[in-house]
Amino acid sequence: MAAIRGVRARARAELTAEILRAARRQLAEVGAPALSVRAVARELGMVSSAVYRYFATRDELLTALIVEAYESVGRAAEQAAAADGRPPRERFVAACAALRRWAQEHPHEYALVYGSPVPGYQGDDRTTAAGSRVPLALLGVVRDARPRTGDEAALSPELRAQARGTADALDLEVPPEAMVRAVQVWTALFGLLSFELFGQLARTFDPADELFARAVDDLADDLGL
Amino acid sequence: MAAIRGVRARARAELTAEILRAARRQLAEVGAPALSVRAVARELGMVSSAVYRYFATRDELLTALIVEAYESVGRAAEQAAAADGRPPRERFVAACAALRRWAQEHPHEYALVYGSPVPGYQGDDRTTAAGSRVPLALLGVVRDARPRTGDEAALSPELRAQARGTADALDLEVPPEAMVRAVQVWTALFGLLSFELFGQLARTFDPADELFARAVDDLADDLGL
DNA sequence: TGTACATCAGTGAACGCGCGTTCACTGATGTAC
DNA sequence: TGTACATCAGTGAACGCGCGTTCACTGATGTAC
Numbered sequence: 001m002a003a004i005r006g007v008r009a010r011a012r013a014e015l016t017a018e019i020l021r022a023a024r025r026q027l028a029e030v031g032a033p034a035l036s037v038r039a040v041a042r043e044l045g046m047v048s049s050a051v052y053r054y055f056a057t058r059d060e061l062l063t064a065l066i067v068e069a070y071e072s073v074g075r076a077a078e079q080a081a082a083a084d085g086r087p088p089r090e091r092f093v094a095a096c097a098a099l100r101r102w103a104q105e106h107p108h109e110y111a112l113v114y115g116s117p118v119p120g121y122q123g124d125d126r127t128t129a130a131g132s133r134v135p136l137a138l139l140g141v142v143r144d145a146r147p148r149t150g151d152e153a154a155l156s157p158e159l160r161a162q163a164r165g166t167a168d169a170l171d172l173e174v175p176p177e178a179m180v181r182a183v184q185v186w187t188a189l190f191g192l193l194s195f196e197l198f199g200q201l202a203r204t205f206d207p208a209d210e211l212f213a214r215a216v217d218d219l220a221d222d223l224g225l
Numbered sequence: 226m227a228a229i230r231g232v233r234a235r236a237r238a239e240l241t242a243e244i245l246r247a248a249r250r251q252l253a254e255v256g257a258p259a260l261s262v263r264a265v266a267r268e269l270g271m272v273s274s275a276v277y278r279y280f281a282t283r284d285e286l287l288t289a290l291i292v293e294a295y296e297s298v299g300r301a302a303e304q305a306a307a308a309d310g311r312p313p314r315e316r317f318v319a320a321c322a323a324l325r326r327w328a329q330e331h332p333h334e335y336a337l338v339y340g341s342p343v344p345g346y347q348g349d350d351r352t353t354a355a356g357s358r359v360p361l362a363l364l365g366v367v368r369d370a371r372p373r374t375g376d377e378a379a380l381s382p383e384l385r386a387q388a389r390g391t392a393d394a395l396d397l398e399v400p401p402e403a404m405v406r407a408v409q410v411w412t413a414l415f416g417l418l419s420f421e422l423f424g425q426l427a428r429t430f431d432p433a434d435e436l437f438a439r440a441v442d443d444l445a446d447d448l449g450l
Numbered sequence: 451t452g453t454a455c456a457t458c459a460g461t462g463a464a465c466g467c468g469c470g471t472t473c474a475c476t477g478a479t480g481t482a483c
Numbered sequence: 484t485g486t487a488c489a490t491c492a493g494t495g496a497a498c499g500c501g502c503g504t505t506c507a508c509t510g511a512t513g514t515a516c
Contacts, residue, residue, distance in 0.1 A: 008479060008491070015492090031344030033258030036469065049471080050493050058470065115341030117423055119256030131425070153442075159435040166429040183430060184417070184440050188409070190425075191416015198342055200356070204391040205408060210384035215409050217378075222443075233458070233512060240459090261502060274504080275460050283503065
C-alpha cells in the first residue's frame with residue numbers, strides 16, 4: 001500500500017480537476033451546447049477515450065460543471081452576505097455586487113446555470129441542491145432583518161401556502177410575506193443581470209453599473225432593509 | 226409575364242414561409258444550438274442544398290427566426306397594451322399576462338431571444354430593432370400614465386443621461402425617473418419569466434401563476450399606475 | 451402569338467470535418483499471502 | 484521482502500453518425516423582341 005490514499009487516488013483526483021479546468025476553458029470559448037469531450041481531451045493532450053475513465057458521459061461532465069458553477073457563485077454570495085455585524089442592508093448590497101462581479105467574470109458559467117437550459121440535458125438532485133445556495137444566502141440576510149411587511153396587501157392563500165412550503169423545506173423561519181418578497185427580489189436581480197449579460201441593454205443602459213446600483217437600492221427598500 | 230408578382234415570386238414566398246415553419250418546429254424540438262439546415266430540409270422533403278436558395282447560411286435562418294420571435298412577442302404585448310380607453314394599470318397587467326402566455330406557448334422561441342446567446346451567433350440591426358417592440362409597448366403604457374416620481378431619490382447624473390439618451394433614441398417623452406423605473410420593471414418581469422421557464426422555481430413556486438400575479442401587481446405599484 | 455435566351459429552383463454527389471462512445475490492448479500500480 | 488494476481492489508466496483504432504456548404508447539372512419559368 002502506498003502513501004495516504006495512494007498514488008493512484010491522488011493522481012485520479014488531480015486529473016479529474018484538470019479535466020474540469022479544461023472543460024471550463026472550453027465552456028468559456030464555445031459555450032455549453034458546443035462543449036465536447038474530444039475538445040477537452042485534446043486540450044489536455046490525451047486521447048478522447050481516456051476522459052471516459054473520469055466521466056462516464058458528456059452529461060456527467062456537464063453536471064460537474066453546473067454543480068461547480070453553482071458552488072462558485074454560491075460561495076461568492078455567501079461570503080459577501082456573511083459580513084457579520086454589518087447591518088443587513090449593507091450585506092444585501094454586498095451580496096448583489098458579488099453576484100454581479102461573479103457573473104461578469106464567469107459569463108459562460110452564468111449562462112450555463114441561469115440561461116436557457118442546455119437542450120437534451122436534465123439536471124438532478126445534485127444540481128438542484130447546489131443551485132439553492134445563492135437564494136439561501138440572500139434569504140439569510142432577509143431572515144436576519146425581520147422586515148416589516150404588514151402594510152402590504154394580503155397574499156392569496158395559494159401563494160401563502162407555497163411560501164410556507166418553501167420555508168419549511170429549507171428549514172427557515174421566514175414569514176410568507178417576506179418569502180414572497182425575497183423571491184421577487186431574487187428574480188428581479190437575476191433578470192437585470194441576465195439582460196445585462198445577454199445584451200438586451202445594449203445601446204441603452206449598457207454599462208449598467210449605475211442602473212444596477214439604483215436597482216439594488218430599490219430592491220433593498222422592497223425588502224425593508 | 227405571369228400574374229401579379231409571377232408564379233415564381235409567389236412560390237418563393239410560400240416556400241420561405243414553409244422553411245421558417247419547419248425551422249420553428251425544429252427549434253421547439255432540439256433548441257437553437259442544435260438547429261440544423263439539414264434537419265429542416267429533411268422535414269420538408271427537400272434536399273439540404275435547396276434550402277440555400279432561400280437562406281444563404283444557417284445564421285441567416287437563425288436571424289429570421291429571432292426576428293420572427295421578437296415580432297411575435299412584440300405583437301402580443303402591443304395588442305394587450307393597446308386596449309384603448311382602459312386605465313393604464315389594467316393595460317399594464319394585460320400586457321404582462323400576454324407576455325407570460327406567449328412565453329409559455331413558445332418556450333424555445335423565448336429562450337432563443339431572451340435566454341443565453343447562441344454561441345457564435347451575432348445579432349444585427351434587424352434583431353435589435355425587432356427586440357425593442359416589447360419594451361416600447363411597455364413604455365407606451367408608462368408614458369400614457371405620466372407617473373409621479375418626484376418622491377424618489379435623485380438619479381445619478383450618469384443614469385439620468387442614459388435614461389435621457391434612451392428616451393431620445395426612441396423618440397419618447399418619458400422623464401428619466403420613469404424611464405429608469407420602466408427598465409427595472411422590464412428586467413424584473415423577464416427575470417421572473419425566465420426563472421419560471423428555465424426551471425429555477427421548480428419545487429418551490431412552480432406553478433407560478435400566483436407569484437406572477439402578485440409580482441405584476443407590485444410592479445404596477447412601482448410604476449405608479 | 452411565337453421563338454430565343456436568361457433566370458431561377460431543386461437535385462445529387464461530394465468535401466472535409468467533428469462528434470460520442472466502445473473495445474481490445476499494454477503497461478503500470480496496488481494487494482494478499 | 485518477494486512473488487502472483489487483480490485492478491486501473493491510458494492508447495489507438497474503429498463505428499456510425501450528422502453537420503454546413505459547394506458545385507455542376509437539369510428542367511421549368513420568365514422576358515424581350
